[in-house]
Amino acid sequence: MKSFLSLNDVENLPALVKDALEIKKNPHVYKDLGRNKSMCLIFLNPSLRTRLSSQKAAFNLGLQTAVLDVGSQGWQLEFADGVKMDSDKAEHIREAAAVIGSYFDVVAIRAFAKLENREEDYSEQVMESFKKFCPAPVINMESGTGHPLQALADLITIEEHKTVEKPKVVLTWAPHLKALPQAVANSFSRWMQAADFDLTITHPKGYELVDEAVGNATVEYDQQKAFEGADFIYAKNWSSYSQYGQVLSKDPNWMVMAEKMKRTNNARFMHCLPVRRNVIVEDAVIDSNNSLVIPEATNRIYSMQVVLKHILEELKSSH
Amino acid sequence: MKSFLSLNDVENLPALVKDALEIKKNPHVYKDLGRNKSMCLIFLNPSLRTRLSSQKAAFNLGLQTAVLDVGSQGWQLEFADGVKMDSDKAEHIREAAAVIGSYFDVVAIRAFAKLENREEDYSEQVMESFKKFCPAPVINMESGTGHPLQALADLITIEEHKTVEKPKVVLTWAPHLKALPQAVANSFSRWMQAADFDLTITHPKGYELVDEAVGNATVEYDQQKAFEGADFIYAKNWSSYSQYGQVLSKDPNWMVMAEKMKRTNNARFMHCLPVRRNVIVEDAVIDSNNSLVIPEATNRIYSMQVVLKHILEELKSSH
Amino acid sequence: MKSFLSLNDVENLPALVKDALEIKKNPHVYKDLGRNKSMCLIFLNPSLRTRLSSQKAAFNLGLQTAVLDVGSQGWQLEFADGVKMDSDKAEHIREAAAVIGSYFDVVAIRAFAKLENREEDYSEQVMESFKKFCPAPVINMESGTGHPLQALADLITIEEHKTVEKPKVVLTWAPHLKALPQAVANSFSRWMQAADFDLTITHPKGYELVDEAVGNATVEYDQQKAFEGADFIYAKNWSSYSQYGQVLSKDPNWMVMAEKMKRTNNARFMHCLPVRRNVIVEDAVIDSNNSLVIPEATNRIYSMQVVLKHILEELKSSH
Incomplete structure (x- = not known):
């Protein structure tokens, strides 16, 4: 290299x-x-x-x-x-x-x-x-x-914890106070597809990532639907690409909650950290046995x- | 450990x-x-x-x-x-x-x-x-x-320089412009007592340390009296514990001066540094052969x- | 040492x-x-x-x-x-x-x-x-x-690139927005003379360095004349020593330009970096094969x- x-x-x-x-x-x-x-x-x-x-x-x-x-x-x-x-x-x-x-x-x-x-x-x-x-x-x-070093760490973590060859991985937008870059989301999307995983991206309208990052991923505007059958839920906030750098929504309904995790295939929860608890993700999720945020950071x-x-x-x- | x-x-x-x-x-x-x-x-x-x-x-x-x-x-x-x-x-x-x-x-x-x-x-x-x-x-x-690492260094320094088994150690409050934490004084008091030294603490009224730190030390409000027969004078400013974080006194008479050192048993002078010269301690004391501030810092x-x-x-x- | x-x-x-x-x-x-x-x-x-x-x-x-x-x-x-x-x-x-x-x-x-x-x-x-x-x-x-470490690196660089035993070295003042110290110029002048090089210093009137730094160097107020036959052009801004710390001139005519370099003996260009392009030196000079700024920094x-x-x-x- x-x-x-x-x-x-x-x-x-x-x-x-x-x-x-x-x-x-x-x-x-x-x-x-x-x-x-x-x-x-x-x-x-x-x-x-x-x-x-x-x-x-x-x-x-x-x-x-x-x-x-x-x-x-x-x-x-x-x-x-x-x-x-x-x-x-x-x-x-x-x-x-x-x-x-x-x-x-x-x-x-x-x-x-x-x-x-x-x-x-x-x-x-x-x-x-x-x-x-x-x-x-x-x-x-x-x-x-x-942020390719993060995406590689994410991929290593999923390889360690996946139970099927081609897991369903969901990248979900979550609310945040400030405008954040799209870097982590862009790289995660590209790397998951390069690893040949089944990737779904879910976010409110207006938060579409740049085309090169979306690639062949499924884009689903209904978060609940996106979560169905997921093996990994990867939460991240980002600001709008189309209305560049804007915060279009702070809708708390997009937070990752225990109730929503029930729709998944007992999915593991991931986030690149630092994470705002009870804004991006509920304590009940990040503190559960399904949370991978620490092993992910270690990787x-x-x-x-x-x-x-x-x-x-x-x-x-x-x- | x-x-x-x-x-x-x-x-x-x-x-x-x-x-x-x-x-x-x-x-x-x-x-x-x-x-x-x-x-x-x-x-x-x-x-x-x-x-x-x-x-x-x-x-x-x-x-x-x-x-x-x-x-x-x-x-x-x-x-x-x-x-x-x-x-x-x-x-x-x-x-x-x-x-x-x-x-x-x-x-x-x-x-x-x-x-x-x-x-x-x-x-x-x-x-x-x-x-x-x-x-x-x-x-x-x-x-x-x-600040236990400081207290341990202080103890090492006293062990190196003491001439009697159980020296008389005096922790004296000294004036300072700003409100400082009690951390150094608390630990010094605890560690000196744990080392079984004869500890006297002297300060203006209102500067009493927390009970757990005072322990069985002698508290003497008359600085001159406290200095009598001392083997080690340890100067430090701290803010009030009872009126928490307040500066109750800036009385320059509490500065450690050569004149006062005469009452001691040819005591060594100590301070954790940084020290404000001619506020906490007179040049004549810190620059004397009895000053241990540099060996103490080295420890x-x-x-x-x-x-x-x-x-x-x-x-x-x-x- | x-x-x-x-x-x-x-x-x-x-x-x-x-x-x-x-x-x-x-x-x-x-x-x-x-x-x-x-x-x-x-x-x-x-x-x-x-x-x-x-x-x-x-x-x-x-x-x-x-x-x-x-x-x-x-x-x-x-x-x-x-x-x-x-x-x-x-x-x-x-x-x-x-x-x-x-x-x-x-x-x-x-x-x-x-x-x-x-x-x-x-x-x-x-x-x-x-x-x-x-x-x-x-x-x-x-x-x-x-700044003797810089002057030593400069000397090493000249030793590596000189083609005659005693090269003509020109230290030229160049314009800058802010008031800068005389440190680099002082040391360069002293070290070049200690190395027994033929040193000329050129600058607008009022920018004379301290006597100890000038030593036996030739001082030439006409930059064009100073450049004649030079083997090394060393550009640097400094503020006035006599009117201490003042910026007396921002005259852009003192910038090192390709046109001026033609008067030299195919001189190498030097500067200690960081350098403001097109203020201190023209792109055409610093980007030419005669520029030594990177090897100089490496040294x-x-x-x-x-x-x-x-x-x-x-x-x-x-x-």
Whole structure:
């Protein structure tokens, strides 16, 4: 693997998941891979799970890490070419990416959608610019349109808990106070379909995801109907794609409740966290034995670790 | 040792101090204990000594560390159960503690008293919730009511410098501009008594510590009298417990001055730092040969290291 | 090397540069030097290259690092002696430096000029106080008057790319929106002269550097004339020393442009980064094959690493 920006960088998805599950059994086996190597974690936005699970994955691989919190230090990047840089943007991505990529063997970046301009967010300017100007492999720790490390962790979790070959997986929109990016939902939808699961997406009208994310999934506007026979319920809020970044509904009836779970095939409940209890999901569901939110978060270690392993192996073989 | 929230977690205090002094002589002997293990340091409040000495202790034990500064990233936790999370608190302690404890072998937390609500601070909500929901051992890096790593470092320092078996130790309140927590004073009082030292606490009326902290210590409102025959003078400001969080006095006569030190038995001067010179203590005292403030701060490495050693040994023996 | 505050701490400059170039060829050879040792990186100001290259240099030497961002945690230091500390400064440099120096084997500090008071900035209060009160070796990561790690990286870069024994090096002032310190320009001027290069400094009137920095360099107010026959053009903005901290000119004619580069001896272009494109330098110059800005930034690893190597060797030999 050369870089990991999205599902497109995965050659063999079943093999990747299998490898992650192997690593989980014995996480320190590949500790020599990271020897004399180092990774920079760049956060343009806050992070808890991604920050900590990425460092843990690096520890497991013997890989050194340096963390750069960009927001808190007021470091602003210019992405446009040919511009006279007399604004508050002190450095151009061309230099920043080239320099950081000359220091480290791997560069991982988080840059959320700003939800102000759809074209800008969906152009993946930050990720694509880093990929273009950074000589080191780049890892997406959530970008404008996707969160592939989360989707891979979700897939690992479902593989561990599924009881049928092709489970029915339901991605359900749930209400939230603030406008959130579509990144997690986009990636989840793409990865579930790539894994050949039976995916249904349910949300109020106006919350349709971008076509490339919807793909061949079933879209069902009736949440109750969508839940019928489900093996996995994956809850997530996102803001509107069509009316970009808008909160069109806060309807509490879309919360995942124990009553609704009864319609499922004893489904497991999933969410990427952090989750607002009794807004996104009822306590009775997230505290039930069917909840997978903690194992799912734990698998963030192994999704990062398997990606790092494949990137380090590629680096090794290319030298 | 399973966790280290307070003195209550110490089985054999003299043995712990002895072990710390042994470690100090040869700090890298136990480097294998931390192999393939990692610790998360969570700071809800600023930290210099605790942050750096904890990392140093971990280095000495071969333990990897990840640091999470919560305040600067606006991460707010919900502690109440059954609540509809539609405020600014984005994550529940149940998930946060469970996830972080699934990533790391040890979790250390700093969460100061807020000094707004005595019941809340003295309920030790943050520490107790972490202990409850975090599967990994938890270390208190200063909580609402105590700072046991500081008290252990203080005890190590006194053991190194005492000239009699049972020294007279005086904890004296000293003035300060702002309202400070009682944590350091509470723990110091408890640990000195557990070490069976002769403890006198002196402060203006209204600054009485909570009964559990005072224990059997002598309380003396006349500072001059308290200093008589003292072997160790430990200065610290704290806000009122009875009129919770209030600053009842800024009386400069309570500053520790060279003139007052003459009444002591050539006492050593101690303070946990940071210290405001010529407010808490006169330059002439802190700059004298009798000052132990730097060796005391250095011992913060060994108080953390001995606690980590005992926790890692427990982890090893339980696997 | 005992500490590294400025050029004055370098005994043999050609040997230092030669050693850096050797290290660059094989960066992990001295990994045992850092074993069981650790460094604290203290940032009173933002940092990207210095932060990351210093950590990378430490990784290469097997040296553990702890990073302390002072600004973001509101930690304010008192430097004056005898003062009653009842302001917002919570800790005296005497304690802070002594404690940090008791925890770590090496302490590196960044403390920019504040550009408010020339005497204060040029007294190097922060660096000199740390050197005085910190028992561990101190490294300057940019101070009030100098940035020697940058100058050493610049020198390494010129050594790698020069085609004549004594190249003509031109330090040219270039326009900028904000008032910037003189630190980089001061150190560059001193180090280029110490390396016995032919140095010309060009800038608008009023931007003369402090005499000690100018030394025997040629000062030429006509930029075009200065560029004639140059082998290296080093662009940098700085604020006025005589009218301290003032921006006297934003004249865009001082920008480094392709047209001007034609007057040089096919000169290489250098800048310490971050650089404002089309303000300091035209895209056509920084994007040309003659631009050295990325290799120069990469050499920041090796300037730090060679300094650390010499400091660690000194520590080893003195124990």
